[in-house]
Amino acid sequence: MRLFNLAVKYSGASQTRLSTATGIAQGHVSLIIRGRRQVTDLEVYEWIATGLGLPDHARMLFGLAPVDLASPTGDHDDNHQEQADELTARIEAAAAIDPVMVMILSTDTNNLRLLDRRLGGVAIADKMRAQITQVERAHQHAVRPGIRTQLAHVLAETSSLAGWQAINTGALNDAWDHYEHAKAAAREADDPAILGDETTCRAALDQAAALLSEGDADPDMPYLSVNTHHLGRWRGACLVRFGDPGTVEDLRSALAGMDGTYNRAESGVRCDLGHALLVRGEPEAAQPHIQRAQHLATMTGSRRQRRRIEELARAVKRSLH
Incomplete structure (x- = not known):
């Protein structure tokens, strides 16, 4: 099961930890990871999803009911496998981000800051939206703790810049949202320099x-x-x-x-x-x-x-x- 492989590869979870979390015997976990045993029982999927703490949107991709029954039911028809493959691809793409990629994203944000300094936020609004989307997507699907922290730092800087630009154009609701995202990212980055006091x-x-x-x-x-x-x-x-x-x-x-x-x-x-x-x-x-x-x-x-x-x-x- 690829979910176990991802958990081992990118979060450092041991087979013992996976066994404890899911209630599946360690020997069976080992067989699943090595591809020598297939998971076909929906109840086992439920154990795994609950043990690994999968959010509702991820549970639904495996055909499981959401924990929050008020959440959307999702699409379990022909698009199910396509969505599962897309989620896996995004996780693997985020896992491929290394410190060099983080530096490039940070440099892009700083370049936007330089353009904002000279031209103002209106002139670079489209570029800012694209940068926020790119950094948010990388951060949302990042699984390596060190890289995720660095991406949180970049996201905090980028969202703060977007918030300041929104204030300057009078878009106060947008500014509020950007600063809330920036504060959340800054807390995850654990960097008081970007959180402020x-x-x-x-x-x-x-x-x-x-x-x-x-x-x-x-x-x-x-x-x-x-x-x-x-x-x-x-x-x-x-x-x-x-x-x-x-x-x-x-x-x-x-x-x-x-x-x-x-x-x-x-x-x-x-x-x-x-x-x-x-x-x-x-x-x-x-x-x-x-x-x-x-x-x-x-x-x-x-x-x-x-x-x-x-x-x-x-x-x-x-x-x-």
């Missing part, structure tokens, strides 16, 4: 400033551009909400270090800087930053930024009159 924001910013190394990139976090200017941008974006007096200088430092390729990020920095200057009672200084932010937000298709900029522009106009 809002409550330690200020302490984390101070710690980041103390630990910041030379250069613009960290090979362990290719999805982040790390230097003093970008840290100033993030710090300013966080602390402007708290009315921190040092926010203006953080944001000016960040703006001075922008290299012209971070169009959406520059829009955010100028928006935050205009906000901070307006709070300080300097509407004249805020006005050119708001105007430039509006131009960049329109170019990158960020509805979220445009709405915020429009509110700030009205506030500046009221202050000047």
Whole structure:
């Protein structure tokens, strides 16, 4: 039975473990794995499915009733064997993914991040959907624990990027779904760097400033551009909400270090800087930053930024009159 072979090959299950889980004698398990004994009794299939914890959709592919009786009954006619073969093929395809393939998928996500930085999410929406589908499919059918964890990391990054893009286009329901998927994947990856913790924001910013190394990139976090200017941008974006007096200088430092390729990020920095200057009672200084932010937000298709900029522009106009 190929299901036993897959369990042994990709999850490391021993014959003893399979025997204990299914209630089938170890000797019989050995014969089944070696192809010297065929499983024909539906009751034995039921033992195996229950012992291995097969989900309902997999149980139905073997002609078994779902545990959840409210779930769809599935198709047990001529398509049954075709569906079983398809499931097996997907598991075997996912099992063939190695660290090099994971690196390629991660690189693809990072390339989409670079395109998003310059063009905005609208321009690469189709590419993002295709990437999420590809990573999700590989992760869903992965059976090797180490590879599955790495794929979960890539999925968390990809879904987070998609969530951020959805926020920028005003698709809030889509953003919620993407972030929920990202959080679930991040928990499986067991990586706090991609899961996040809002409550330690200020302490984390101070710690980041103390630990910041030379250069613009960290090979362990290719999805982040790390230097003093970008840290100033993030710090300013966080602390402007708290009315921190040092926010203006953080944001000016960040703006001075922008290299012209971070169009959406520059829009955010100028928006935050205009906000901070307006709070300080300097509407004249805020006005050119708001105007430039509006131009960049329109170019990158960020509805979220445009709405915020429009509110700030009205506030500046009221202050000047």
